[in-house]
Amino acid sequence: MTAAPQGEWHRPGPTTEQRRNDLWLGLGMTGLALVSLTLARSTGAFLLGPPPSGPEQLFWTVAVTVPLIWRRRWPAATLLVVAVMFIAAQARSAPETQFSPWALFCAIYTIGAWGQDRQLSRRLRVGVIATMFAWLGVYYAVMIDHIPADAFAGAVGPVPPVLAAMVTGVLLNVLVFGFAYFFGETAWVAARREHELRTQAEDLRRSQAEARERAVLGERVRIARELHDVVAHHVSVMGVQASACRRVFDRDPGKARTALTAIEQSARTAVDELRRMLGVLRTTAGTDAPPPTAGGLERIDELVERARAAGLTTTLGVYGDAVTLPASVSQAAYRVTQEAVTNTLKHAGANLLDVRVRYLAREVEVDVTDDGRGGGRTDTVGLGLIGMRERVGAHDGDLEAGPRAGGGWRVRARFPLAAPVTPQPKPSDRQQAAAAAGSSA
Secondary structure, three states: OOOOOHHHOOOOOOOHHHHHHHHHHHHHHHHHHHHHHHHHHHHOOOOOOOOOOHHHHHHHHHHHHHHHHHOOOOHHHHHHHHHHHHHHHHHOOOOOOOOHHHHHHHHHHHHHHHOOOHHHHHHHHHHHHHHHHHHHHHHHHHHHHHOOOOOOOOOOOOOOHHHHHHHHHHHHHHHHHHHHHHHHHHHHHHHHHHHHHHHHHHHHHHHHHHHHHHHHHHHHHHHHHHHHHHHHHHHHHHHHHHHHHHHHOOOOHHHHHHHHHHHHHHHHHHHHHHHHHHHHHOOOOOOOOOOOOOOOHHHHHHHHHHHHHOOOEEEEEEEOOOEOOOHHHHHHHHHHHHHHHHHHHHHHOOOEEEEEEEEOOOEEEEEEEEOOOHHHHOOOOOHHHHHHHHHHHHOOOEEEEEEOOOOOEEEEEEEEOOOOOOEOOOOOHHHHHHHHHHHHO
16 A cells, blocks of 8 residues: 655635635634725824725725635635735835734745645745845835834844844744745645555455455355365265165165165255355455365364363353254354354453353354453454354354453354254264263253
8 A cells, every 4th residue: 555646736726615604714813904995094103104095995904815715716816815904004014014924924934834836836935035024124124214214212132122123023024924835834734644544544444345245255165165065075976876876776665775875865955955065156356275174063072172172161052852954054064163162262351151052942042242342343344254254154143242241252153954854863972971971061
């Protein structure tokens, strides 16, 4: 991710709202300047000398401040007009001297903050500031001979009063123009950095989206490989059963009928698994991901044992009558449980782990909970959660993953079963021992 170089970026023009604000600013500044002019005329404080006629005073006051209405739309033109009108007004001894300098300050700031051509912007600012100091020098040279003899009657400092007045004026102008230049440049740099941050944020969002897409594709290919193994198994079984049926077809029709029934069931299962595999692969590209290790719910006790060996207090519960699951469903349920247990070990900081398998009438459910830091794993962009969703979604199931109300984290996945399945034999001695050990831990 690279930000646009300074010379290549152009600040977007002002929005409608910003133009509206400029209109109000220009009108407000003009109104205040007219008030200042009225007060100056009322007090007779004509600092620049005898003033021109009343209409001319109004003209110069308005001419210096009104151009601020277009300051962000045409910053260069606004600066030139304000600067020329400001010098002309002072040359004509216009009495308004309070808000006219601020109009010039605003124009210098604006071209620094909004000027599209940075080189032109710097040249104009330096040129206008230099012209203002030249004009100040001319003003001092002209006015020095018109200073009344008693103008500095109360002066007591070590510096000659005329020199002190000139230095004070120069320092004040250096401060005003310096701040106008500095703040304008700072505003432009801030806008450029904001643009760079937005660009980087967009690049980051795009990168994250691509990473999620790659993770989804890789997970779908791994799921499809597992389903491929299941389909290949069923097809192989169908071939063996067909061969057996052919051999006993004439002498033992009963065995042949049994073999044909098994072939029919295997074919339906294979077609169902093939449909799932094609659905998973519908939007999948190639990947070099390694094939996963085979596993099903019959190995879930091994996951619990590994978690117990890692120091967790674990429990394993199997509820309902265990049934023979389709191989793909068993593998998907095992993978979801494996990912949930792995996340608990890696990220949760948990002490307790509870794994439950529920065999319901038309679905099988795996439920993994812990007492760890549930709030630390709410990032739905995690690749593990993507894999869980893909596996559950491939079987038209439902996945719940998130913090529990009482603390900890919960992952629960439900896998629908297409038709009632036959009960399994009772759990093996090893599974019973693992469950008993977990309950007593």
